[in-house]
Amino acid sequence: MKATLGTAVLGLSALLGTTAFAQDNTLTINSFGGAYEEAHRACVITPFEAATGAKVNVVTAYSADAFAQLRAQKAAPQFDVIHFSGGQEIVAAAEGLLAPIDKASLSNAADLYDFAKADLANGQGPAYSIAAIGLVFNTEAVPAAPTKWTDLLNPEYGEHLVLTDISNGYGMLSFLMLNQVEGGDLSNIQPGLDAVGKLLDAGAVVVSTSPEIQQEFAQNDAWIAPYASDYAFTLRKAGLPSGFVQGEEGTPASYITANLVAGRPNNELALKFIDLEISAEAQKCFAEALRYSPTNAKTELSPEVAADVAYGEAGVAGLIRFDPATIEAHRTAWVEEWNKAIAR
Structure with missing residues (x-):
């Protein structure tokens, strides 16, 4: 430096x-x-x-x-x-x-x-x-490196998938991208909520903060998490084998x-x-x-x-910027719907 x-x-x-x-x-x-x-x-x-x-x-x-x-x-x-x-x-x-x-x-x-x-x-x-949002993954554990956002729905990931609460800014952007690839948009987040419900049923976990993601990768056999590129570097500095890939469908x-x-x-x-x-x-x-x-x-x-x-x-x-003004206008309602979806 x-x-x-x-x-x-x-x-x-x-x-x-x-x-x-x-x-x-x-x-x-x-x-x-x-x-x-x-x-x-x-x-x-x-x-x-x-x-x-x-x-x-x-x-x-x-x-x-x-x-x-x-x-x-x-x-x-x-x-x-x-x-x-x-x-x-x-x-x-x-x-x-x-x-x-x-x-x-x-x-x-x-x-x-x-x-x-x-x-x-x-x-x-x-x-x-x-801060580019994509797929952070364990380079030694995943059966194959992910390439697209729909890979999150791969049944092989199941309980090895970590989602971040949308009260976290990166978690919000990750969720909105999942919603988009599932057919939703900023006027309709139901496809994303439905996808999250399926992922939770398959064993995915939800965390709120970056340190919790590191804990999941270090202690709980996490394989993949939609999150920011800088965090793959953070995990690697902590001695964890991690990589980052931009999903083919776009990069929030x-x-x-x-x-x-x-x-x-x-x-x-x-x-x-x-x-x-x-x-x-x-x-x-x-x-x-x-x-x-x-x-x-x-x-x-x-x-x-x-x-x-x-x-x-x-x-x-491939960078995508979801309109910050729209996010802010709907944040409270979206968080309420998210909380209902993960209350299981």
């Missing part, structure tokens, strides 16, 4: 040139804590501070909490750059809490895949990483976005920070550290890392 960080610092230094910032040389951002925040500091924050002399104040806040703070601070926002992973930027932009971004103000915007920069002019910041995606907060005095500096986040160097660092999928087409990954993410034109072609 040191080489990557050095490259990021050099790249940012070239990007900034000799630009002087007349405004306050301080940014306030949020990050998501834990291993993510460690990578965020290593891949972006520390190189940015080193290259600019700026100070980055980090508030540890996940997407929902960060959005609540942004709303509460509407009259006097405290964040300069705010990061979301649950689609909150769609609502925040509609409410005028985020500032539109001119693509010309980001030197790396031209290198982003189109989906990652589609709504900059509307105030939705660029996606700088993707959680977009991690960097957004410019409206009403702040130092947007120029904030845009430089966002520009580093979308750079190929920073995204390579994130992929190596956490196995998040890059959105910059120029990001170059080793075969080992590339195997764990949605990589390149072919890898991102």
